[in-house]
Amino acid sequence: xxxxxxxxxxxxxxxxxxxxxxxxxxxxxxxxxxxxxxxxxxxxxxxxxxxxxxxxxxxxxxxxxxxxxxxxxxxxxxxxxxxxxxxxxxxxxxxxxxxxxxxxxxxxxxxxxxxxxxxxxxxxxxxxxxxxxxxxxxxxxxxxxxxxxxxxxxxxx
Numbered sequence: 001x002x003x004x005x006x007x008x009x010x011x012x013x014x015x016x017x018x019x020x021x022x023x024x025x026x027x028x029x030x031x032x033x034x035x036x037x038x039x040x041x042x043x044x045x046x047x048x049x050x051x052x053x054x055x056x057x058x059x060x061x062x063x064x065x066x067x068x069x070x071x072x073x074x075x076x077x078x079x080x081x082x083x084x085x086x087x088x089x090x091x092x093x094x095x096x097x098x099x100x101x102x103x104x105x106x107x108x109x110x111x112x113x114x115x116x117x118x119x120x121x122x123x124x125x126x127x128x129x130x131x132x133x134x135x136x137x138x139x140x141x142x143x144x145x146x147x148x149x150x151x152x153x154x155x156x157x
Contacts, residue, residue: 010060019096020058027055037120060126061088069131071116080135088131090116097122 004012034040053059061067068085079089097118098111105117119125134155146152 004098015096015100022096023094024058025055026094027051041110043072043114058126061086066132067127067130069128069134071135072137073137085096088127090119090128090131092113095121108115 013123025076031048033156034044035048050061054061063086065084065086067085067088069088069090070080071090075087077087094115097115097116100121101114101116101118103141104121105114109117119128131153134153136157138157
């Protein structure tokens with residue numbers, strides 16, 4: 001493994017800072033828009049608080065259960081709850097994460113797979129770091145070939 005130069009470290013640090021700043025700003029804007037909706041039910045408060053905690057403040061998930069990350073709606077949440085875990089859906093796109101993941105994924109991979117690969121490479125989203133286990137259903141060819149999760153966390157296909 002080659003050592004990273006100081007210049008490369010500085011570039012990575014700027015990229016990480018830019019990602020945090022952009023994603024926090026965008027998430028805060030969407031939250032403000034949602035909170036300004038007329039007739040917003042009080043029952044939305046826990047949802048909005050969780051979004052703020054995870055995507056604006058970039059903190060992990062506050063739960064006593066181990067988090068199990070899933071990459072598709074095809075993973076039955078009941079199985080995760082039955083195993084004592086907390087399901088966390090990780091399929092999400094982000095332009096910066098997509099650009100970073102584009103370098104390490106197959107050319108024909110979809111933007112979702114590229115963004116997820118970018119999130120894993122950046123290691124900047126605590127929601128990914130909170131997960132003790134990843135479940136990747138093989139619902140598409142890229143997910144069948146994609147092994148980036150297993151390098152960082154125990155992964156079940």
